[in-house]
Amino acid sequence: MAAEDRVLAGGARYIDFQTDPSRYRHWKLDVDGEVATLTMDVDENGGLFEGYQLKLNSYDLGVDIELADAVQRLRFEHPCVKVVLLRSGKNRVFCAGANIRMLAGATHAHKVNFCKFTNETRNGLEDSSENSGQRFVTVINGTAAGGGYELALATDHIILADDGAAAVALPEVPLLAVLPGTGGLTRVVDKRKVRRDHADYFCTIEEGIKGKRAVQWRLVDEIVPNSKLEAKVAERSKEFAAASKRNGNGKGISLPPLTRSFDDSGIRYGLVSVDINRTERIATISIKAPDASPPADIDGMIGQGAWFWPLQVARELDDAILHLRINELETAMLVFKSHGERANVLACDAFLEANKAHWLVNEIRQYWKRVLKRIDVTSRTLVTLVEPGSCFVGTLAELVFAADRSYMLIGQKQGDNRAPPTIELSAMNFGPYPMSHGLTRLQSRFQADPMDLDRAQARIGEALDAEAAERLGLITFALDDIDWDDEIRVFFEERTSFSPDGLTGMEANLRFVGPETMESKLRRYGTGQKAQFDMTRV
Amino acid sequence: MAAEDRVLAGGARYIDFQTDPSRYRHWKLDVDGEVATLTMDVDENGGLFEGYQLKLNSYDLGVDIELADAVQRLRFEHPCVKVVLLRSGKNRVFCAGANIRMLAGATHAHKVNFCKFTNETRNGLEDSSENSGQRFVTVINGTAAGGGYELALATDHIILADDGAAAVALPEVPLLAVLPGTGGLTRVVDKRKVRRDHADYFCTIEEGIKGKRAVQWRLVDEIVPNSKLEAKVAERSKEFAAASKRNGNGKGISLPPLTRSFDDSGIRYGLVSVDINRTERIATISIKAPDASPPADIDGMIGQGAWFWPLQVARELDDAILHLRINELETAMLVFKSHGERANVLACDAFLEANKAHWLVNEIRQYWKRVLKRIDVTSRTLVTLVEPGSCFVGTLAELVFAADRSYMLIGQKQGDNRAPPTIELSAMNFGPYPMSHGLTRLQSRFQADPMDLDRAQARIGEALDAEAAERLGLITFALDDIDWDDEIRVFFEERTSFSPDGLTGMEANLRFVGPETMESKLRRYGTGQKAQFDMTRV
Secondary structure, three states: OOOOOOOEHHHOOOOOOOOOHHHOOOEEEEEEOOEEEEEEOOOOOOOOEOOOOOHHHEEOHHHHHHHHHHHHHHHHHOOOOOEEEEEEOOOOEEEOEEOHHHHHHOOHHHHHHHHHHHHHHHHHHHHHHHHHOOEEEEEEOOEEEOHHHHHHHOOOEEEEEOOOOOEEEOOHHHHHOOOOOOOHHHHHHHHOOOOHHHHHHHOOOOOOEOHHHHHHOOOOOEEEOHHHHHHHHHHHHHHHHHHOOOOOOOOOOOOOOOOEEEEOOEEEEOOEEEEEEOOOOEEEEEEEOOOOOOOOOHHHHHHHHHHOHHHHHHHHHHHHHHHHHHHOOOOOEEEEEEEOOHHHHHHHHHHHHHOOOOHHHHHHHHHHHHHHHHHHOOOOEEEEEEOOOOOOEHHHHHHHHHOOEEEEEEOOOOOOOOOOOOEEOOHHHHOOOOOOOOOOHHHHHOOOOHHHHHHHHOOOOOOEOHHHHHHOOOOOEEEEHHHHHHHHHHHHHHHOOOOHHHHHHHHHHHHOOOOOOHHHHHOOOOOOOOOOOOOOOO | OOOOOOOEHHHOOOOOOOOOHHHOOOEEEEEEOOEEEEEEOOOOOOOOEOOOOOHHHEEOHHHHHHHHHHHHHHHHHOOOOOEEEEEEOOOOEEEOEEOHHHHHHOOHHHHHHHHHHHHHHHHHHHHHHHHHOOEEEEEEOOEEEOHHHHHHHOOOEEEEEOOOOOEEEOOHHHHHOOOOOOOHHHHHHHHOOOOHHHHHHHOOOOOOEOHHHHHHOOOOOEEEOHHHHHHHHHHHHHHHHHHOOOOOOOOOOOOOOOOEEEEOOEEEEOOEEEEEEOOOOEEEEEEEOOOOOOOOOHHHHHHHHHHOHHHHHHHHHHHHHHHHHHHOOOOOEEEEEEEOOHHHHHHHHHHHHHOOOOHHHHHHHHHHHHHHHHHHOOOOEEEEEEOOOOOOEHHHHHHHHHOOEEEEEEOOOOOOOOOOOOEEOOHHHOOOOOOOOOOOHHHHHOOOOHHHHHHHHOOOOOOEOHHHHHHOOOOOEEEEHHHHHHHHHHHHHHHOOOOHHHHHHHHHHHHOOOOOOHHHHHOOOOOOOOOOOOOOOO
16 A cells, blocks of 8 residues: 555555554654653664664654654543653664665655654644643654754754764755755754754764753753763753643543544545545545533543544544555545534534543644644645535534635535435634644635635634525535536546645645744655756756 | 856857846837836747747746846936836737746756845835835736746736736746746745635646736736726826825936956956956955045036946946856855045945935945845855955945954064055945845844944944954954964855855755844755755655
8 A cells, every 4th residue: 555665564554544552663752740751762673674783773654653652642641641751762872863775765755744743743743842741852862863953943942962973963055965854954943943054064073062062052951961961860850840730630531542433435534434436546534423412511521531533533633644644655535524413523523622620631732733734734635525424513614614615515416305404603713723834724824814814704603505604605516416526526536636736835835824933834844865966956 | 157058048158247228129118207107019039049939938047147237227327217117019819927948957056046136126116115115006918827926916006907818827837837936935925925725726727827816816907808908007107106105306417337347257347356266266356445535415426427436336246246256156255455545435425315205326225235135145155355455344334234244453464564455434334235035134143242343332433453352342353463264264164165065955954043024035946946846755
C-alpha cells in the first residue's frame, strides 16, 4: 500500500501511525509525579524502511510517530504532568537529526510527508505547552544537530551542557545543500529571535555553536557544567511545574488501540469509514453521529473515556487522514460525508462548551483543533457533500468550512424520503478551532465583510437548508436533485484531471486567507528536497 | 552577457532595464491634465528574445520593463497626474497574460527573474497609489486572462465591459498546470477578499467569469455596458482625482538616460560602480558620496533634477541590481562598499527629512524604499564591508542592515593613514524605508529586545566606531587589521562554494523576520515553473 520505492521493514504493508509505549523502540516515557521524562534512545536497527541504520540518535518517520504518540498520551493519560524533559539516552550525543541515508533514498512524496508530520509533532509540543500547561525542557548533553536542534527549538527551555563539546547546529546548508526541514530557520529568528546576521553565521557553519556564545546569541537558554546539570534540571523542573496552569488532577483516561480494519477498498473504524476508489482517485470519509446523547456529567464522560464520541471520532479521523496522506499517494480528493442523528452531535458540542474548564474537555477541544489543522494542510482537494441524512452541524460543520468547495442539496432526492439536509452552527464554529494563522474558518471565510460573521453567528441553533446556507455564504453551491449528480460527477472528473502540483499550490494559497503567524509560516518551509546544485542564483 | 539559452532579439548582448517613452514598442503614455492613460498595445514582433510572437497583448519581460518605466515617470515627471487609466489598444482583448511560448522556452532562472520583476512592478503600482496618490483604474474591454487579470488586480478599481464576452480569468492551473506567477491567488483572496471557495472555482475554470457574477464575487468592481463605458470611465476618473492626495503641482523633473558604461569587468555609472569578479563570482558595488552639500532649498533640488545625489544614486543602484540579477546569474555575492564625504550624505538625509512634505522629496524617499526592497529580495548573498574612507551613514547605512552579514574594521589598516571607519544613524534609519513586511530593517533586526532599537535611536548623529557599532548590534563582526583580510577571504570562499539554492532559501527565511503582510506573502509565490505532472499529491 505504501507507494514507496523502498521496502518497509519487517514486512509491513503500510505505514502505521498507531503505537503505544509498550511498543516503542526509540523512546522511553517515564512519569514521576509532575515531571515526565521522554528519553530518546533510537534503536539503530529499528528504521521504518529497510536500507539504513539510525545511528547517533538520528531519526526517521517511525521515531517521530512514537514521539507524537507520547506527546498525545501525556496530554490525555497524564493530567498530573506539568513538565516534560526531553533527553537523550546516548552518551555525548543528543540527536543528529533526520537520518541522511533515509532522506537520500526517500521519494519526494515521502520527504514532504515526513516533514509535514514532524512539523505537526513539533507544533503539537508547542500547543501542549500553550494550551495544556505542559512545559517542555530540553537537556542537551552532546551534539544537537539539524532536526535534533529543531526538536529543541520546539520546546520552552533549552539547557546545554557546558563541557566544551556539547553544541547546537543547523548544518543543512553547508553540509547537505538543503534547508532545515522542520522549522529550524523560522524558529531561530521568529521564536527565539536570534539576530538575523547571527543566524546567517550559525546556519552556515557545520560545527555549530557551543558555550557562552550559544546563550549570548539566544540559541539556548542556559549553559550548565556537567557537574551541576542534574541539579539544574531538577531546579528548572520545579520552577516550571510551579508556574504551570495545568489543571488536571487524578487519573487520566487511557487511549487504547483504535478498532479498525483495512481492506482493499478502504478502512472501517467504529465511527469513521474510508472508501477508496482508486480508479477515480477519490477517498470518501464518512463520519457517523453518536447513537445516543452524551453522558450527563463529567464522571459519565470519564467513564466513556476514549469512547466518548468527540474523542473517538477525532482519533479515528486523525488516523484516517494520516493514513491517506502517506499510504494513498494517488488519491486526489477527499470527500467528506456524514450521517446520523444531528441532535446528538449538537448535544456533544453543548457538552464540550458547558464543561470547557475541565481538563479532559479542554484536551478534546484542543485535539479537534489539531485534527482540523491537519486537514487544512492536507494536499488533496477537500470537498464536503451535504446530503439528506447528513449531520454537518457544529463541530462537524467545520468540515464544510475546511473544504475547498462544498455542495449542498436543495430539497430531497427523487425516491428518497429523507428530509432535505440542513446544517447548523454551534458555539464550536466561533472560537475553539482556529486555523494555523489564528482565525477560525468562518473568520477566514468572511474576510470581505465581518458582518457576514455576525449574521452567521446570529443563526446559531437554527437548522439551515441549502438556500439559507448559500445566502449566508456557508456553502459553495446549492444544487437541486436535477443537477446534483451531473454537476458533482463533472467536477470530480475535471478536478482529478488537473496537475497535482498545480492544485497543491493553488489550494494552499486559497485556504489560508488573512494574516500569518509563526505557525502559518512554518507550513511552508522545508520539503527535505535536495537543492539542484548549479551555480546560478535565482 | 545574458545567460539565456535563447537569443536576445536585435543582437542585444544583455537585457537592459533602461528605456523611455520615445522607445516604447508596447505601451503608449498619454497625459491629459490630472488623468493619464497607459495603453497596452503589444507589438507582437517586439519580443525581447527571438523565437516567439507576443499575440493578443501577451507580454514578456520587455513589455514589463516599459510598464515599470512608465509608472516611474508618472511619479517623477508628472506630479499633476492623479489618475492613471490602464487600457488595451486591442479590440476585444485586454491582455492574455505572460506569453506562453516565451515561458515554455525560458530557463528557470529567467522565469524566476521575470516573475520577480513583474511582481515588483505591480507592487510599484500599489505603492504609487498608496504613497503618491496616483490611483489606477483598469478598463477591461475583452479577455483579461492570467497575468492580464493579475495586472488589473494590482490596480485600485476594475471596470469590466458588460458585453457578454469580456471576462476575467486565472486559467493557469487548468490550462497550463502552473500557478499564477504574479500574485494572482494572493491578491484575489487577500486584497480583493474573494471568498476562498469562490476563488477555488474561479481558478479552476479556463473560460473565466464575466457579468454580474464577476461583481458579486468581488472579482471586479463594476460592470458597464459598452455604450456607457466611456462616460463611466470619465466619471470614475473625476471621482478618483477629486479624492487623490497627490500634492504635486507644476512641472515634474525629467529622468534622462543614465550615464553608464559596460565593460567585461563591470559597469561604471556616475556615482555607482560595479566590479564583477567572475572567477570568484563576486560583484562589488561601490557608492560614492556627494562631492558637495545638498542644495539650499527646494528650487535648488529641482534645478539639479535627476542629478540630485539621492535620486541619482537610487537610479544607478536600481539599474545595477536589476542588471546583476538577470544578466550575471553566476554571481553569488554582492559586496557593498562606499566612499566619500560622509557629512555630505548626512546633509542629504537632513534635506530629505526637512522637506519630506514636498512631492519630489516624497518621491525620492519612496524610491529609495523600493530600491532597498529590491535588494532585500535579491537572491544573492549580501555583504557590506565598512572600511576606512567609507560613508555608511543614514540612508547608506541601510545597506549595512540589508546585508546578510556586515564586517567593520576596528582601527586603521597598516600603511593606510585614513581614519578608522565609523557609521552613523539618521532619521532615515527609523521609518521611511520599511521592508515588505512593514518593519524597518532595524526593527526587524532588533526583534529580541525593542530596547535595542531605542538604544540605537539615542545615538543618532554620533559617529560610531566598530566596537561601538558592534555593542549596539548594528554590525555582525568587528575585526582588526590582523584578522580582516584572512577572515573575509575565507568567508567569501566558503560562501560561494555553498549550494546556490540552499543559500537562496536560507537567506530568504532569515531576512524577513517578523510579521507578514500581503506584500510579503507576494514575495513567495509563483516562479512560473511548470509543475511536474505525476499523479501523487504531496
